Amino acid sequence: MTDExxxxxGDARRSVPEPLLRWTGALLSRASQRVRDSFENRMSGSSLxxxxxxxxxxxxxxxxxxxxxxxxxxxxxTSMVALVDELESSGDVxxxxxxxxxxxxxxxLTEQGQTTLKRxxxxxxxxxNEIFSTLSDTERNQLRGLLARLI
Amino acid sequence: MTDExxxxxGDARRSVPEPLLRWTGALLSRASQRVRDSFENRMSGSSLxxxxxxxxxxxxxxxxxxxxxxxxxxxxxTSMVALVDELESSGDVxxxxxxxxxxxxxxxLTEQGQTTLKRxxxxxxxxxNEIFSTLSDTERNQLRGLLARLI
DNA sequence: TATTGTTATACTCTATAACTATA
DNA sequence: TATAGTTATAGAGTATAACAATA
Numbered sequence: 001m002t003d004e005x006x007x008x009x010g011d012a013r014r015s016v017p018e019p020l021l022r023w024t025g026a027l028l029s030r031a032s033q034r035v036r037d038s039f040e041n042r043m044s045g046s047s048l049x050x051x052x053x054x055x056x057x058x059x060x061x062x063x064x065x066x067x068x069x070x071x072x073x074x075x076x077x078t079s080m081v082a083l084v085d086e087l088e089s090s091g092d093v094x095x096x097x098x099x100x101x102x103x104x105x106x107x108x109l110t111e112q113g114q115t116t117l118k119r120x121x122x123x124x125x126x127x128x129n130e131i132f133s134t135l136s137d138t139e140r141n142q143l144r145g146l147l148a149r150l151i
Numbered sequence: 152m153t154d155e156x157x158x159x160x161g162d163a164r165r166s167v168p169e170p171l172l173r174w175t176g177a178l179l180s181r182a183s184q185r186v187r188d189s190f191e192n193r194m195s196g197s198s199l200x201x202x203x204x205x206x207x208x209x210x211x212x213x214x215x216x217x218x219x220x221x222x223x224x225x226x227x228x229t230s231m232v233a234l235v236d237e238l239e240s241s242g243d244v245x246x247x248x249x250x251x252x253x254x255x256x257x258x259x260l261t262e263q264g265q266t267t268l269k270r271x272x273x274x275x276x277x278x279x280n281e282i283f284s285t286l287s288d289t290e291r292n293q294l295r296g297l298l299a300r301l302i
Numbered sequence: 303t304a305t306t307g308t309t310a311t312a313c314t315c316t317a318t319a320a321c322t323a324t325a
Numbered sequence: 326t327a328t329a330g331t332t333a334t335a336g337a338g339t340a341t342a343a344c345a346a347t348a
Contacts, residue, residue, distance in 0.1 A: 015302075016299065016302050017209060017223045019209060019211065019212060020209065021299050023208060023275055024186065024279055024283075024294070024295055024298070025183070025186040025187060025190060025201055025278070026201075027295065027299060027302060028182050028183035028186055028298065029183045029186075029187065030225070031179050031298055031301055032180045032182070033225075034302065035179055035180075036176060039176060050176055050177075050180070053174070054171060057170050057171060057174060058170060060170065061170060065329070066329070067328085067329060067330085072168045072171070075316090076316065076318095077329075077331095078316080078318080078332085079315075079316055080330085081330070081331060081332085082315095098329090101324080101325075101328090102323080102324060102329095103322095103323060103324045103325065103328065103330070104324090124174055128175055134300050134301060135297065135300065135301060139297060142293065142297065143175070143294070143298075143301075144172075144175055144178060146286065146293065146297070147175070147178040147182055147294075148172050148178060149285050150182060150283060150285060150286060150294075151166075151178060151181045151182055151185065202338095216306075217307065218305085218306065218307085226339090227339065227340065227341095228306075228308095229307090229308080229309085229339080229340075229341080230338075230339055230340080232307070232308060232309085233338095233339095252305090252306080252347080252348070253346080253347060253348085254306040254347045254348065255305090255306055255307075255347090303348100304347100305346100305347080305348070306345100306347080307344105307345090307346090308343100308344080308346105309342100309343085310342090310343085310344105311340100311341080311342085311343105312339100312342105313339085313340075313341100314339080315336100315338080315339100316335100316336085317335085318333100318334085318335080318336100319332100319333090319334085319335105320331100320332085320333085321330105321331075321333100322330085322331080322332105323328100323330090323331105324327105324328085324329080324330100325326100325327075325329095
């Protein structure tokens with residue numbers, strides 16, 4: 001989003017025009033965009049975008065092949081190459097050969113990746129606090145529960 | 152999303168990996184993507200995307216300049232040109248000169264645009280019925296209410 | 303001087319097709 | 326034959342900068 005638009009639409013951003021309120025797709029799209037923008041603004045200076053954050057979260061469970069990571073992130077295998085390249089060049093993950101399948105890599109978190117993940121998680125918490133500031137704790141959990149059920 | 156991925160991830164799509172469930176950004180992003188994909192798949196054959204649908208909804212209230220439409224849709228004025236071009240060439244809107252400001256156009260729905268809007272709204276209702284099938288009516292309204300409050 | 307609409311342009315994101323090396 | 330990873334490439338989508346006409 002341009003600064004120009006950011007500035008001009010500062011209010012529009014927080015006020016969805018009434019007719020759009022009835023189209024849940026619009027609500028979801030704005031909410032999603034707001035969270036992503038806020039996260040990436042707060043991470044500025046770092047090259048870590050929300051997709052990278054998602055990858056780090058999934059890798060915390062243990063190493064995964066690019067294909068498996070892509071499946072869980074809903075990212076095409078050809079796009080996974082660049083995603084992992086970026087995480088590797090920032091030092092947050094490394095590619096290790098899969099011991100039982102020489103076609104595949106196992107992507108794993110480095111120590112630095114664990115630090116990055118920790119910081120990103122703090123940022124993500126700040127984002128939620130900002131964006132959900134109008135909701136009570138009960139309502140935040142309600143929202144998460146409802147969203148989890150429709151995916 | 153590729154057919155290949157669609158096929159392979161048919162389940163993954165509906166099951167967000169547990170660690171991602173805690174990051175609301177991921178939930179919102181998937182839900183938003185699901186609604187948009189479903190809408191655009193059902194509209195296939197037509198060139199109407201969700202942004203166009205949003206524009207038609209807003210124009211139902213009456214004619215608007217491109218800038219005003221862009222503000223409400225959260226679309227840059229340079230991107231509005233193509234968006235309105237597309238709606239105009241499909242015959243759903245027309246550009247009329249603004250009577251009080253000769254720099255501006257007033258974009259207005261054509262009769263065909265009203266028909267298109269009606270059909271798109273039916274599709275959107277189908278999408279909501281599909282995606283919210285796991286939620287009761289009360290829960291659907293709850294979700295919409297919560298989303299509306301955080302935007 | 304500022305704003306509306308426009309073009310040219312560039313950058314990101316993501317998808318397709320074709321390749322390699324393995325299985 | 327099929328799969329993991331890769332490359333090259335092309336198509337959306339969207340941003341920036343600069344311009345003409347008008348305010």
